[in-house]
Amino acid sequence: MNFSLRFQLSFMMFLEYFIKGAWFVTLGTYLTSNLKATGLETANIFSTHSLGAVVAPFFVGLIADKYFRAERLLGILHLSGAFLLFLMYQANNAHEFYPYILAYFIVYMSSLAISNAISFRHLPMPREQFPAIRVWGTIGWIIAGVAISYIFHWDKSEAIASGALKNTFLLGCCSSLLLGIFSFTLPSTPPIKTEKNKGWSSLIGLDALQLLKQKDFLIFFVSAILICIPLAFYYQNANPFLTAIGLPNPTAKMALGQFSEAICLLFIPFFFSRLGYKKTILIGISAWIIRYLLFAYGNADDLSFMLLTAILLHGVCYDFLFVVGQIYTDTIAGERFKSSAQGLVTIAMYGVGMLIGFWVAGFIAEYLKAQQVINFWKQLWISPAIIAALVFVLFLFFFKDQRNK
Template sequence: MAVAEGALPRDARALPGMLTGRLAALMFMQFFVWGSWQVTLGLVMQTRGIGSLIANAFSVGPIASIVGSFLIGMAAVRYLSPKVLMVVLHLVGGALLFYLPALLTPEGGDTFVLLLLVYSILYMPTVGLANTIALKSFGERVDRFPFVRAFGTIGWIASGLIIGWAGLSADPQIFRVAAVVSVALGLYSVTLPDVAPDAPRGGSVVREVLCVEAFGLMRQRSFLVFIACATLISIPLAMYYAYASAFIGTVGIENVGGTMSIGQMSELAFMFSMPFLYRRFGVKPLLLVGMAAWAVRYALFAIGDGGDSLWAVYLGVALHGVCYDFFFVAGAIYTGTIATPKGVNAQAQGMLTLFTYGVGMLLGSQIGGLLYAQLPATPTVADWQQMWWYPAAAALVIAILFQLTFKDETKGRMA
């Protein structure tokens, strides 16, 4: 039987607080690294004359999510300590980040995209590894995890604010900022709790990597509809990540990194409300509001400019909390609700990542690239506005399809 926390000696009670602080620092640095370069990469590439490669650069993340997160994150972690993998992957990744700015030229653009793919394959598994270290370290006190994970969002916000205030939003040096923190995180990871590798569940590694049991959940019509709509809504999502920074720079906002951080502030505000809202309203209203918010966001971008309608651009960015949390966070909770009774929660979450951050965002990056290719070499605000109507219409159609075809069969249950 667990001993009540209040009955523990004073030193023992202090230890969980110290652990929470250490893991919060881990999450802060983990997402600071990613946010440093991801947010304004499109603007940097457009400024350096390789805007035509933005689609390819933002396709490497989805590819890396599939290759890195599943092969390294799910297979290698069974045989190596998550802590050891964090040290190695962040130190090697940091070295690659230092070299990337030299390749951001028209001559080195293709090599830049290739090396960014290699880096992303190293980085993407560390997101899951950080979660694994935190969850295993807390043991039964998993209720502390949302607080720790929130520091990841704070790290992303901080990176955007620092990049913006330093005037680096359009500068290749964003990668060197990320490199310094990546190396620091690699060294810091040596001090992290030494949690054990995952024990095999009895099936083969290949079955776990391919999420064989989780795919069986799609025999339920409602879950199949959800996965299909989650994949489709990730297509316009990819266009936001790839081209929003370039658009914001075009409308005349100088602090692009800081402006984009407004979206993460909104995300943080809504994150802790998700379990309550899920219990209160159920999954369908939340998912529907999330999808509709994507349509509204892109419509705001389509009417926003550098004049009297600049408010629409800021509001479109600020909608990120609704767009992301109401669909992707609520979707993760819904997936857990469906998968937990079958004992395949981890596989199902991996499968959701595969379809959204993998298949959906890969398609979105390439479709976005085709639309961007129709713009002039130096797009005007009017050119951008015309482009944003396409993802706005797509998100609206997906929301309508979801409303007509999805039936919530989990009312009254909570993962």
Template structure:
């Protein structure tokens, strides 16, 4: 197989592992395992904890001691074991620790796959800017394929989804040891602070950057909410005869996969929007899209309201990609080469680390606030849940963030780099 083909297989499996459980696990935990909303939110918050701690730490190891492709394999083999264990447990405490350890070893692999890809392409004289995106897009394809596989097999509300993910992680773990070698760059003098993005903390002395990173954290709290509760929400309609046999209930994960399809389309639209509106306006468009993402969930249903749900899936691509990519570009434009990599790491930590932790626990508290529970045969079960109020509160949160961002974040000539 060609180098490109091998990297495509790696990216496909990398995101297949994630897609097999990320969207459907909330429905399994809330339905089959009867976890409360706060418990589900706490388990998804482990993604933020892992994002905060592990990418920098594992990056140091890959930079100094172990080939990146071997470290990638080790991480996935450990993750496979954690996922297999998670598939056997039914208590909240056991699931929490299983998923926490799994994510501690999974989240660093997102950057390790990029490192392996860049190194292999460079060594084989490929143009990274031109040749990597068509390879990376197969990761999104793998994510979508995993979602469809879990849905069509009926695994979405059972522990079998974790078996699928664990099997893919085991395969990728073994396959990683066959990838092109990516040895440590021993000549690179990378400090501990730099690896964790902490030497970029000096940016907080600048008001504009401090405001930007604060809003990055606040918006980061919204990024995984629909991943945590989207399937649980759609599956709740099965108890209503009018919707029980609808496509949105029977194939809720496939419906949710439209969000990932939308991502691939809006990524291609970003250059146009940046040239036309500039970075600040694109970030505001993202925040507005989050309002619609949540609001349409609150107003939609799998029956006559299905078009509203589909529209919510479509705007997700704009909501998710526009902030992440335009925000990354803003950081690139506003920092010096000496701390550029660290600044990107800080942006990741604020959104996917602190923001995700805050969002996981806060969203769980909101879900529990609008839920009624009862103990049946010693097991906590949901009696009722006001999903419309839950989603509209999330929409109001995104709206407030957008309004405040427009008022306090002062930035002109946001499209300068793109135009040049």
């Protein structure tokens, strides 16, 4: 791979994830502090992330893959995203904010698939070379968090009180504008001909539903949906929680989660080869339980190490469950359902699971506030810990790992 191609793809990935990291991490704090959103309004806004994940396969598979050059479409999507981020910056309340973020996530989730497709099309050896390209996305997310905390100081309590978090959308807007322009310089990636009978049902994995007849895959499928409920709690509440209890530079510290995610990817082959699917996934589920208990009982003073440990567990939580789950799905599906099964699991987790999760998290937050519960944050974090524990029991007793045997 020549240097020019490596730079182009790496910079594309860097900006792709820098854009989201510039504003999404602090979104929960922004909604409550700037827009005075209620728990259910916050849940409604966060749910657009899941709705975008559901719509994106239709857009990419039925339209983008067939009629447009990928690099040009990526540019158009990010130029549109820059405009939508600017509208989000100007919104004055949650009701006005909602349609802009819904449209944005349809655009952004589509751009994720397209940026990956561009990389795979042009890498000579994608399986070996893609991780080195994709890691720049993680670096971009981390640098966005560090910039917010240590360069702009937008997540300081006094800055939040003055409305400075609003500027995160301008940062995302400018970086989206830059990637939109840069995308037109990427290597030409024309559409490729696909199977004529490949319709929308195949794209979202409906033809892989018959795999659910296998008991192990059914248990994994249900567990994957249910574990996304605790995951939604993290996205929706982690930054507001860390900000509320006074942890210094919370956005930069949350970026440690992406750092651990990159490191844990290296350990998956080690654990997977020795433990198999079941034990590795159980480690991932148990990490969610431990993480939320650490959040529940930690504080920003003498027990701040518990909060940092909870953040650093993100790699184990995500990689040992979702990445290994993707490998398991690939193994079960076989050649016939390889793509459609991944589509089915992706929509089930990031669409159905997280959509339910955002609403559950919003409902519980509203209930605890209405009841004026003492130790609000402690009670809030115990809820997803209990849900994760129930998923752990379900997976432990009913998943038999027959394929691994």
